[in-house]
Amino acid sequence: MLKFHGTGIALITPFHEDGAIDFDGLKKVVDHVTKGGADYLVVQGTTGETATLSKEEKKEVLKAVLEFNAGRLPIVYGLGGNNTQGLIDEIQATDFKGIDAILSVSPYYNKPSQAGIIAHYHALADACPVPVILYNVPGRTMSNISYQTTLELSKHPNIIGIKEASGDLSQCMRIAAKMPEDFLLISGDDILTPSMRVIGGHGVISVLANAYPEIFRDICHADLETSKKAAFKLLDINPMMYEESNPVGLKFLMKELGLCGDAVRLPLVKASESLKERIKAHKI
Incomplete structure (x- = not known):
């Protein structure tokens, strides 16, 4: 699983002003982060x-x-949802050529029990032809994957890791203390990545690395002192990426860097003038 150590880029989808996908912008982003x-x-x-x-x-x-990646980097594909059978149907209809793993968010809205979360992921992992990375983000799903559940799921041969975005370092430490040696503990919070490294984490699936991949190369691969100092550079701008919901702030930052436009799809709207001015003032 060494291919998933370090910085994973949670790629944005650039749009034109009319809402159509901007594939030229997407290519620029892929080349930039690569x-x-x-x-x-x-x-x-x-x-x-x-x-x-x-x-x-x-x-x-x-x-x-x-096509744009041309085999340069491993690819993780997002396949998650709150309808287990519907998700299995989608997996069975997907061409996995070129896909190295899937990232699957814990079921949202339904608020399943821990037993339900385990049964959901077992069903997905049994059906999926590539490895599964769990995704715990309680701020969006309104339910937490407990550390006990993560450790139980880590026993499944086709579940290889978790993107932990709970922000709970104590929970992450409990996972790190007892997880299998080949299980991936991946930060879902850009700023907490150095702390996650200290307790045994393997890197980050990052939002801000769309804009600043070089900084995240230091955060994930340099010595811990350099990693910490690199993360400190992001302290001011990082909260702005989420203030009006991800990826609103990020897309404006990407526009400022000349990589793509800042269009988003409803119900998201472009960054407010106040947020734009603060991002301009704090961009690196």
């Missing part, structure tokens, strides 16, 4: 606005990223 030292690409995660893309658009984005 040249900047990213270790792998995550296609159609939350940052990619997957909730407002059609099934056909998701396929088009995946096909484009595979």
Whole structure:
């Protein structure tokens, strides 16, 4: 699983002003992060606005990223949902050529019990032809994957890791203390990545690395002192990426860096003037 150590880029999906996918912008982003030292690409995660893309658009984005990447980096594909059977049907209809693993968010809205979460992931992992990375993000799903549940799921041969975005370092430490040696503990919070490294984490699936892949190369691969100092550079701008919901702030930052436009799809709207001015003042 060394291919998933380091920085995974939660790729944005650039749009034109009319809402159509901007494939030229997507290519620029893929080239930018690849040249900047990213270790792998995550296609159609939350940052990619997957909730407002059609099934056909998701396929088009995946096909484009595979073409633009040209085999340079491993690919993780986002396949998650709160309808277990529907998700299994989607897995069975997906062409996994070029996909190294899937990232699957814990079921949202339904608020399943821990037993339900375990049964859900066992069903997915049994059906999926590539490895599964769990995704725990209670701020979006309204339910937490407990450390006990993560450790239980780590026993499944096709579940290889977890993106932990609970922000609970104590929970992450309990996972690290007892997880199998080949299980991946991946930070879901950019700023906490050095702390996660200290307790045994293996890197980050990052939002801000779309803009600053070189900084995250230091955060994930340099000595811990350098890693810490690199993360400190992001302290001011990081909260702005979430203030009006991800990826609103990030897309404006990417526009400022000349990588793509800042269009998002409803119900998200572009960054407010106040947020734009603060991002301009704190961009690196």
